[in-house]
Amino acid sequence: MTSERKFIVPIGPQHPALKEPGHFEFTVDGEIVTDASVRLGYVHRGIEKGAEERSYIQDLYLFERICGICSHVHATAFALGVERLAGVEAPLRAQAIRSLVAEMERIHSHMLWLGVAAHEGGFDTLFMYSWRDREIVMDLLEAFTGNRVNYSVNLLGGVKCDVNESLRDQILRGMDQLEKRIQHYLNVVTTDRTFLARTEGVGRMTREQADLFGAVGPTARASGVPRDVRVDAPYAYYSTVPVRLITDERGDLLARFVVRINELFEAIRVIREILDHLPEGELTARMPRRIPAGETISRVEAPRGELFYFVKSNGGEKPERVKVRTPSLCNWGSVMQVAVGHKLADMPMILAGIDPCFSCNDRMVQLKRKDSQQWMSWEDLRQYGIEYYKKVL
Amino acid sequence: MNNWSVPPLIALFLFPGGLFLFLWGLFYEWVDRKLVARLQNRVGPRWYQPLADLVKLLAKEEIVPEGSDPTLFYLLPVLALACAMTSALYLPMAGFMPAYSFRGDLIVALYLLSMLTIGLGVAGANTPNRFSLIGATRTLTQLFSYEAPFLLALLGPAIVAGSWRISEINFYTQQQPLWIMVTQPIGFLVALVGLMGKLELPPFDAPEAETEIVAGALTEYSGRGYALFRLGKNVELVIALTLVATFYLGGLANPLQFLVKTLGLLVFLAVLQTLFARLRIDQTVGLWWRIGALLAIAQLLILFVINLV
Numbered sequence: 001m002t003s004e005r006k007f008i009v010p011i012g013p014q015h016p017a018l019k020e021p022g023h024f025e026f027t028v029d030g031e032i033v034t035d036a037s038v039r040l041g042y043v044h045r046g047i048e049k050g051a052e053e054r055s056y057i058q059d060l061y062l063f064e065r066i067c068g069i070c071s072h073v074h075a076t077a078f079a080l081g082v083e084r085l086a087g088v089e090a091p092l093r094a095q096a097i098r099s100l101v102a103e104m105e106r107i108h109s110h111m112l113w114l115g116v117a118a119h120e121g122g123f124d125t126l127f128m129y130s131w132r133d134r135e136i137v138m139d140l141l142e143a144f145t146g147n148r149v150n151y152s153v154n155l156l157g158g159v160k161c162d163v164n165e166s167l168r169d170q171i172l173r174g175m176d177q178l179e180k181r182i183q184h185y186l187n188v189v190t191t192d193r194t195f196l197a198r199t200e201g202v203g204r205m206t207r208e209q210a211d212l213f214g215a216v217g218p219t220a221r222a223s224g225v226p227r228d229v230r231v232d233a234p235y236a237y238y239s240t241v242p243v244r245l246i247t248d249e250r251g252d253l254l255a256r257f258v259v260r261i262n263e264l265f266e267a268i269r270v271i272r273e274i275l276d277h278l279p280e281g282e283l284t285a286r287m288p289r290r291i292p293a294g295e296t297i298s299r300v301e302a303p304r305g306e307l308f309y310f311v312k313s314n315g316g317e318k319p320e321r322v323k324v325r326t327p328s329l330c331n332w333g334s335v336m337q338v339a340v341g342h343k344l345a346d347m348p349m350i351l352a353g354i355d356p357c358f359s360c361n362d363r364m365v366q367l368k369r370k371d372s373q374q375w376m377s378w379e380d381l382r383q384y385g386i387e388y389y390k391k392v393l
Numbered sequence: 394m395n396n397w398s399v400p401p402l403i404a405l406f407l408f409p410g411g412l413f414l415f416l417w418g419l420f421y422e423w424v425d426r427k428l429v430a431r432l433q434n435r436v437g438p439r440w441y442q443p444l445a446d447l448v449k450l451l452a453k454e455e456i457v458p459e460g461s462d463p464t465l466f467y468l469l470p471v472l473a474l475a476c477a478m479t480s481a482l483y484l485p486m487a488g489f490m491p492a493y494s495f496r497g498d499l500i501v502a503l504y505l506l507s508m509l510t511i512g513l514g515v516a517g518a519n520t521p522n523r524f525s526l527i528g529a530t531r532t533l534t535q536l537f538s539y540e541a542p543f544l545l546a547l548l549g550p551a552i553v554a555g556s557w558r559i560s561e562i563n564f565y566t567q568q569q570p571l572w573i574m575v576t577q578p579i580g581f582l583v584a585l586v587g588l589m590g591k592l593e594l595p596p597f598d599a600p601e602a603e604t605e606i607v608a609g610a611l612t613e614y615s616g617r618g619y620a621l622f623r624l625g626k627n628v629e630l631v632i633a634l635t636l637v638a639t640f641y642l643g644g645l646a647n648p649l650q651f652l653v654k655t656l657g658l659l660v661f662l663a664v665l666q667t668l669f670a671r672l673r674i675d676q677t678v679g680l681w682w683r684i685g686a687l688l689a690i691a692q693l694l695i696l697f698v699i700n701l702v
């Protein structure tokens with residue numbers, strides 16, 4: 001920087017590039033970004049606190065609404081945790097259906113991301129086409145569960161939707177169609193010259209960096225980190241139908257595109273395999289109303305990476321404490337580091353590269369500064385909010 | 394071959410300046426938007442959408458941001474639109490004789506067209522908004538990168554015609570057995586891509602990349618000013634298409650030729666718009682100076698050599 005005054009470009013909380021509120025400040029020197037910072041928390045909804053006021057069954061619906069895109073994995077993670085506390089295991093068929101819906105959700109989430117990322121790069125044609133083809137899997141999910149986004153497939157101790165013959169055929173047909181389209185997108189992403197110019201070598205994160213920042217999910221896998229909960233600690237039906245780990249060594253935006261698109265192929269393969277070997281049997285196991293006291297964690301692989309739930313029970317009908325850590329939160333740190341040194345024009349794509357989801361990571365965080373720690377109780381937080389807005393207004 | 398001329402007052406207010414340009418510009422904006430939408434698997438706007446947008450914007454409140462010069466803020470859109478429309482007077486709009494014509498009017502028309510872009514840049518720099526400032530910088534950067542190759546590409550036909558007068562070039566291209574597009578393919582390519590840069594169409598839309606800098610230089614404009622700038626761009630679209638069609642597509646002898654040739658070009662541009670991802674501004678500049686300018690110069694050199702032989 002030659003001049004003393006910094007030129008800061010604010011992106012958000014309201015900005016055309018962002019579909020959800022978040023605030024980013026990029027200090028630029030000409031077009032080059034020299035510093036980046038992020039501020040989240042615009043959509044804090046107090047879900048964890050809300051969960052303590054509701055019964056386990058109600059919480060299942062509440063957690064499904066943490067994220068509109070990966071609603072199923074949230075419910076799965078919570079259900080798995082509560083089942084483990086209660087010592088109940090869901091029947092095999094229920095587990096298979098959980099995995100089946102999770103993979104279909106992954107397809108819809110990755111295709112959504114493909115479109116959004118292309119749009120951030122100004123490639124609206126890819127955006128429109130990938131979203132059109134995403135409708136195939138959205139329609140299948142609707143036929144399957146009755147809903148397009150919050151499927152509400154999970155129950156504590158099982159699932160409530162079953163696959164019959166005609167639905168099975170419908171899904172398989174849809175997958176054949178999708179596979180062709182996805183192959184086309186892989187070709188476009190890896191061969192289109194203008195698109196490559198925007199992705200190749202941009203936002204490169206080395207494996208060391210990915211480890212250091214604790215990146216998760218496809219973002220980490222694109223940097224060569226072999227980390228996938230479905231492989232490392234299989235849950236639901238993934239021990240029976242193993243998932244192939246997809247990694248890429250390049251670590252740039254192109255690698256993230258390639259990893260996510262290859263994961264789509266893998267998801268299609270898993271869906272076919274699950275449908276071919278769908279075990280017979282019950283859909284639900286009996287769950288007690290009161291969950292025995294104890295605490296547990298459960299981890300699942302959301303489309304964006306590792307989703308972590310901590311559930312603590314005091315033996316009542318309501319959980320004592322539930323903590324959710326979503327994958328987007330883990331990936332933010334990496335973005336802010338990687339952004340420095342790139343052009344301003346690359347920022348939207350680098351931001352979109354981790355497939356960020358804002359509303360799902362806005363929850364209470366303990367502020368840890370170098371010298372002090374600050375905890376806020378619910379009452380403190382409420383009071384703080386009231387005081388804050390009095391000052392602002 | 395039969396070019397008609399029009400009386401001056403009509404030329405200023407109805408045709409080829411004024412009303413005709415407005416309506417034709419809005420019509421071409423609709424064609425462009427509709428085609429791009431259909432190519433992108435969308436439905437696209439109805440035929441009256443651009444007009445409806447214009448009326449809506451004109452009816453809206455115009456807010457002058459704090460810290461900007463109000464005179465400039467009001468004046469620039471008018472100036473930009475006026476310059477774009479003035480350049481129409483020297484062009485064979487709709488296949489008619491240019492309303493005015495003198496030696497070297499090619500240069501005047503081109504610079505009047507550039508005034509619109511400069512107006513955009515100054516308008517962006519006039520407001521303290523950071524998105525506007527970056528947008529203005531990019532607009533002007535892009536102007537300096539495409540302007541020279543575009544000009545060189547248009548000089549090719551002018552040199553073979555032996556005149557810098559648009560009307561004479563129009564006559565010359567009509568009399569040629571082959572379109573200049575065929576005899577000077579490199580120049581045509583450069584002119585076409587220069588056209589896209591001039592109109593800030595994708596993939597050269599970095600100056601108004603919405604995912605980075607909202608609306609670029611025009612971020613602070615609303616209401617009337619924004620409407621006039623948009624209208625200016627529509628007018629520029631028509632004029633630039635006419636220019637390229639006159640020079641490279643065998644001239645414009647009558648309204649039918651005008652319609653077919655400019656619409657054909659527009660369809661081609663719409664297809665190109667859907668094919669690419671947005672180029673970064675540094676990539677745009679690199680493309681123009683490393684490839685565009687060199688190609689245009691190569692084309693000129695070839696012409697000189699042929700002329701000498």
